[in-house]
Amino acid sequence: MSSIAASPGISGTASALRRLYFVRFAFAIVWALAMFTTASNLGPLAVTLLVLYPLFDVAAAVIDARASRATGSPALLYVNIAVSLITAIGVAIACASGIPAVLRVWGAWAIVAGLVQLIVGVTRRKMGGQWPLIISGAISVLAGASFILGASAANPALTNAAGYAIPGGIFFLISAFRLGRAAKGN
Secondary structure, three states, X not given: OOHHHHOHHHHHHHHHHHHHHXXXXXXXXXXXXXXXXXXXXXXXXHHHHHHHHHHHHHHHHHHHHHXXXXXOOOHHHHHHHHHHHHXXXXXXXXXXXXXXXXHHHHHHHHHHHHHHHHHXXXXXXXHOOOHHHHHHHHHXXXXXXXXXXXXXXXXXXXXHHHHHHHHHHHHHHHHHHHOHHHHHOO
């Protein structure tokens, strides 16, 4: 009997996370496509999308924390909730100052959220399906640094922020598929 089959908590958590990861994939792709259409300026649609993304991350982290109670402490997910809420507010304020300010806030968020995702993924390794999220967390840290550096470019743009969502979404999709075995309890 495998350790996954022996633990109904892991099976239930994996099933909930699998559903969440499919939703996160779909949201990321739709958000990125919408953001690409408006990434050249900070009009009302771009501002709405930029604030919406971290707010969606808050909702996803709340769902994740509730699902994860049976398999461990969701403390880092609570950190992610707080950081993403602060980011939504920070992005809304930064939008009044221009794209460089938005990229700096977005970059800081990508770094912190990436570190949280990486650590949470490492702590969930035994569940399975976490390597894509561990890799995604590490990439997020690097992407965040590039956003901060890109804010100083001659013509900073939001296209990289839009593009950032696509690999993240793909990593969630891969993780969702990989969690299938754990969700079935074998």
